[in-house]
Amino acid sequence: MKRAVLCALATLGLAIGSTALGQSTIVGSGHDLSWAGGGQICVPCHTPHDAYSSTAPLPVEMVLWNHQATTQTFTMYTTLTGNTGTPDGSSLLCLSCHDGVTAIDNYGGNNGGIVMTGSAVVGTDLSDDHPIGIEYPSGNPNYHAVPQNNLPLFNDGTLDRVECASCHDPHGAGFDYFLRDTTAGSQICLDCHDL
Numbered sequence: 001m002k003r004a005v006l007c008a009l010a011t012l013g014l015a016i017g018s019t020a021l022g023q024s025t026i027v028g029s030g031h032d033l034s035w036a037g038g039g040q041i042c043v044p045c046h047t048p049h050d051a052y053s054s055t056a057p058l059p060v061e062m063v064l065w066n067h068q069a070t071t072q073t074f075t076m077y078t079t080l081t082g083n084t085g086t087p088d089g090s091s092l093l094c095l096s097c098h099d100g101v102t103a104i105d106n107y108g109g110n111n112g113g114i115v116m117t118g119s120a121v122v123g124t125d126l127s128d129d130h131p132i133g134i135e136y137p138s139g140n141p142n143y144h145a146v147p148q149n150n151l152p153l154f155n156d157g158t159l160d161r162v163e164c165a166s167c168h169d170p171h172g173a174g175f176d177y178f179l180r181d182t183t184a185g186s187q188i189c190l191d192c193h194d195l
């Protein structure tokens with residue numbers, strides 16, 4: 001009896017492990033860009049020296065950014081008023097590959113020219129995607145005062161905003177699609193939306 005319960009628990013654990021848990025390390029993930037980085041994983045995105053400044057050519061986060069910046073014009077999610085009208089902060093970093101235009105292996109002095117294709121391309125039309133660059137409405141009763149389970153907001157100096165990296169950890173956080181929480185039961189949605 002005891003053993004049967006333990007077996008059942010073990011099986012359940014395995015089932016949860018294989019469905020709910022995704023990539024928890026960047027090594028071997030879609031963001032292991034060592035193929036583009038001369039064997040180095042981080043260098044297509046980060047550099048310890050001579051990184052982009054915080055303001056030019058992009059108003060980006062200070063994350064020692066090394067990748068060529070997107071120069072595309074983006075169509076934003078239009079229903080809401082509380083966004084900036086253009087992607088900013090760390091979302092611009094994501095879109096500097098996921099625009100499907102800026103080459104993955106254009107970083108530092110390297111100009112490889114390999115452009116992303118397939119379902120990972122978000123493109124330049126963001127009007128059909130969850131809003132980003134959007135102020136987090138912490139006073140709204142339909143939202144938690146702050147996102148649950150350590151989902152980060154990104155402060156642009158004035159406002160706390162939801163960016164791509166609020167939902168995704170580009171280095172992997174243990175869930176599929178680099179998500180920061182599970183999609184089971186739509187938990188990642190309920191981390192912000194208090195519905």
Ligand code: HEC
Nearest residue numbers: 026031033041042045046061063090093094165169170171
């Ligand atoms: C595909 C691009 C990409 C690669 C490859 C990448 N990063 Fe990042 N990293 C980002 C982006 C975008 C941000 C800013 C968003 C954020 O803060 O989560 C960031 C933020 C960071 C930060 C600050 C925030 C945090 O999560 O601690 C550190 C530290 C960091 N990266 C280290 C690394 C290291 C070390 C590697 C290599 C092992 C690496 N990254 C590889 C895209 C990348």
Ligand code: HEC
Nearest residue numbers: 030044067093094096097104118120164165168170177178
């Ligand atoms: C330097 C280029 C680059 C940057 C910058 C970058 N990515 Fe990616 N990303 C890739 C590549 C390459 C893949 C793999 C594409 C494929 O599998 O077809 C990928 C895959 C992904 C996937 C799919 C993972 C999966 O398991 O299918 C997600 C989600 C993702 N990226 C989100 C982000 C987010 C969010 C950011 C910013 C925080 C970001 N990426 C920044 C290049 C980049």
Ligand code: HEC
Nearest residue numbers: 091094095098119120121122130131132163164167177183
């Ligand atoms: C509100 C949360 C949220 C935000 C913000 C968000 N995503 Fe996602 N993303 C998800 C979820 C959840 C998935 C899982 C697949 C799905 O449901 O479509 C996903 C999937 C993806 C994929 C994989 C698509 C595929 O089919 O391979 C990529 C790439 C991606 N997101 C990039 C981005 C980028 C770039 C941004 C910012 C412009 C962004 N995401 C903003 C929640 C988010």
Ligand code: HEC
Nearest residue numbers: 079080082134135136137147151162166167188189191192
């Ligand atoms: C990091 C916090 C966060 C997460 C996670 C999140 N959202 Fe949101 N969501 C927001 C914010 C902020 C808004 C815009 C609020 C506003 O300005 O009205 C929003 C808006 C929306 C809207 C309304 C858009 C409109 O036009 O009124 C929908 C629908 C939505 N989110 C669905 C989802 C779903 C589905 C998920 C899970 C895949 C999700 N959200 C995850 C923060 C989040």
